[in-house]
Amino acid sequence: MSKVLVVAEHDGSVLNPSVAKVVACAASIDSAEIEVVVLASNVGAIAQEAAQLEHVSRVLTIERPENDYAIAAVLAPQIVAMCSDYTHVFGPSSTYGKDVMPQVAALLGVNQVSDIMAVIDSHTFKRPVYAGSGLATVETPADSIVIGTVRIASYSSVAEGNSASIESVDVAVELPTHTRFIELKSGASDRPDLQTSAKVVAGGRALGSEDNFELIYKLADKLGAAVGASRAAVDAGYVPNEVQVGQTGKIIAPDLYIAIGISGAIQHLTGIKDAGTIVAINKDEEAPIFEVADIGLVADLFNAVPELTEALD
Amino acid sequence: MEKILVGLKRVVDYNVRVRVKNDGSGIETDGVKMSINPFDEIALEEALRIKERGEASEVIVISVGPSEAQQQLRTGLAMGADRAILVESATPVDPLSVARIFKTIIDRDGIDLVLLGKQAIDNDNSQTAQMLAAIWGRPQATFASQIDMQGDKARVTREVDVGLEVIEIDLPAVISVDLRLNEPRYVKLPDIMKAKKKPLDQVALDEFDIESAPAIKELTFEPPAERERGVMVNDVAGLVAALKDKGLA
Numbered sequence A: 001m002s003k004v005l006v007v008a009e010h011d012g013s014v015l016n017p018s019v020a021k022v023v024a025c026a027a028s029i030d031s032a033e034i035e036v037v038v039l040a041s042n043v044g045a046i047a048q049e050a051a052q053l054e055h056v057s058r059v060l061t062i063e064r065p066e067n068d069y070a071i072a073a074v075l076a077p078q079i080v081a082m083c084s085d086y087t088h089v090f091g092p093s094s095t096y097g098k099d100v101m102p103q104v105a106a107l108l109g110v111n112q113v114s115d116i117m118a119v120i121d122s123h124t125f126k127r128p129v130y131a132g133s134g135l136a137t138v139e140t141p142a143d144s145i146v147i148g149t150v151r152i153a154s155y156s157s158v159a160e161g162n163s164a165s166i167e168s169v170d171v172a173v174e175l176p177t178h179t180r181f182i183e184l185k186s187g188a189s190d191r192p193d194l195q196t197s198a199k200v201v202a203g204g205r206a207l208g209s210e211d212n213f214e215l216i217y218k219l220a221d222k223l224g225a226a227v228g229a230s231r232a233a234v235d236a237g238y239v240p241n242e243v244q245v246g247q248t249g250k251i252i253a254p255d256l257y258i259a260i261g262i263s264g265a266i267q268h269l270t271g272i273k274d275a276g277t278i279v280a281i282n283k284d285e286e287a288p289i290f291e292v293a294d295i296g297l298v299a300d301l302f303n304a305v306p307e308l309t310e311a312l313d
Numbered sequence B: 001m002e003k004i005l006v007g008l009k010r011v012v013d014y015n016v017r018v019r020v021k022n023d024g025s026g027i028e029t030d031g032v033k034m035s036i037n038p039f040d041e042i043a044l045e046e047a048l049r050i051k052e053r054g055e056a057s058e059v060i061v062i063s064v065g066p067s068e069a070q071q072q073l074r075t076g077l078a079m080g081a082d083r084a085i086l087v088e089s090a091t092p093v094d095p096l097s098v099a100r101i102f103k104t105i106i107d108r109d110g111i112d113l114v115l116l117g118k119q120a121i122d123n124d125n126s127q128t129a130q131m132l133a134a135i136w137g138r139p140q141a142t143f144a145s146q147i148d149m150q151g152d153k154a155r156v157t158r159e160v161d162v163g164l165e166v167i168e169i170d171l172p173a174v175i176s177v178d179l180r181l182n183e184p185r186y187v188k189l190p191d192i193m194k195a196k197k198k199p200l201d202q203v204a205l206d207e208f209d210i211e212s213a214p215a216i217k218e219l220t221f222e223p224p225a226e227r228e229r230g231v232m233v234n235d236v237a238g239l240v241a242a243l244k245d246k247g248l249a
């Protein structure tokens, strides 16, 4: 039987929505028992949230001042110290999970299955390679622990309403001080979250300036959508890095994705493969984005976008 | 700081539209253009800039791969690296073993900073740097978009999901680099000539006394579900109608 430990991503006070999706992935392993571990300096509210997730049988907490910020070299040895009972340890394929999980794997002497998008059986998984141009079915060694990160866009969150028990655990490991958190610069906005919003409006290089991106924000506000961007738009400084969509940005699966002035490079498309409906507005009818768009409009965005925003009243 | 080690992986060029082989046994790589993993080029560029500022004295590039990876190492030497190491293996090597090989070189040559890409664009694993940091017991800064060397420390800005995180790490350390760190230089013809004279050590993988890590087996490959080309609308009114039709507006 499989026993899966899910490493809970959080920001110090709130559980990240990724956790409910990692649990969903774990729950797709036949008759798996699922436990969640919360490493924080103040575990209370985070553990409470985790305990509500369906399928979770127990929430374990490691409360230490060192866990105030997520530093891989601090978290990994604690996870390793407590995971001997488990057949699997899963984390999200977010920057949080990507930072810490490979350390856990290395300390345990195994390789990691990155970006699990489907579970075939307890040791066989599907994952994307070459920016999603291929899907590989991979098999982990039968006799060793499975360490994996879960591609969040491939799973729907498990329901809430559970009330799993919460237990604190002590792990007596010495933690390094060679890595220190200094600050977090976040373009925190009141807009919907890019990774969980049902609608996303994204702009590309064609916007031409930070000011012109206002067109994207206005349309997004009208739709109640999150804002995304291509790498070119981020590189040019029109928008902050955290809104980049694609291979090196966020992989998202909204019901509606509107790509405006984005050509549709493979690295961008890999971020939106699972979107419900893709709409493209581009003035070049040959743009590759039209090959994947459900609804395409060949037009100059500077005319079409204000008109669309207006029409959606 | 003395020495910087940079990993250069030979991968299918990022401009190539890769295809899964018809029999599902792998990815079509015959006759396909191969290049340095784009993130690794950025890692090397950063190492060279650090050296050019007088903050390091030697830049060593290393690749674990087939004998043809010499081409990528020569390009790295032409960009400005001082010497190269090819750890030759005809078959792909798993990330933990690559990390263990790097660790062996670190112990042998005394490395102060390892710069790697945040991911190799073939397997998209994003784990080698973190694994190396873990087995070395040294700090890591993943997804770096800015690196400031400060003597025996470095201040690194990381691109994380919620924005930009700044951390301080003691050296020696491992940093994995993101796309916005820098723009790699172009190699000039005279540099390519000069690079031919720079040392390139070739070592067979089995000369490394590393514990072999159980690899994850790739059983089969399939192409992703293709999205169908949809409808084209003529104007904004048509777009609004199509959205309403799908209940999206």
Ligand SMILES: Cc1cc2nc3c(=O)[nH]c(=O)nc-3n(C[C@H](O)[C@H](O)[C@H](O)COP(=O)(O)OP(=O)(O)OC[C@H]3O[C@@H](n4cnc5c(N)ncnc54)[C@H](O)[C@@H]3O)c2cc1C
Pocket (backbone or CB within 6 Å): A203, A204, A205, A206, A229, A230, A231, A232, A233, A244, A245, A246, A247, A248, A249, A250, A260, A261, A262, A263, A264, A265, A266, A267, A268, A271, A281, A282, A283, A284, A287, A299, A300, A301, A302, B014, B038, B039, B121, B179
């Ligand atoms: C390793 C690697 C990783 C990468 N990761 C990512 C990633 O995560 N995300 C990502 O997005 N990219 C990524 N890229 C970059 C990617 O290859 C493209 O360069 C990028 O997506 C292009 O952005 P763009 O479509 O905005 O710009 P462009 O390709 O320049 O396209 C602009 C589009 O706007 C259209 N246009 C111009 N003016 C107008 C107008 N007035 N009205 C309407 N349309 C107009 C043009 O016809 C064109 O199609 C990566 C590249 C590499 C090498």
Ligand SMILES: Nc1ncnc2c1ncn2[C@@H]1O[C@H](COP(=O)(O)O)[C@@H](O)[C@H]1O
Pocket (backbone or CB within 6 Å): B006, B007, B008, B009, B010, B037, B039, B040, B043, B062, B063, B064, B065, B093, B095, B098, B115, B116, B117, B118, B119, B120, B121, B123, B124, B125, B126, B127, B128, B129
């Ligand atoms: N075979 C290899 N040879 C050289 N460098 C490598 C190799 N494999 C991984 N790396 C380095 O590790 C980074 C991350 O790779 P990966 O963990 O496979 O995504 C790459 O960008 C390289 O810098």
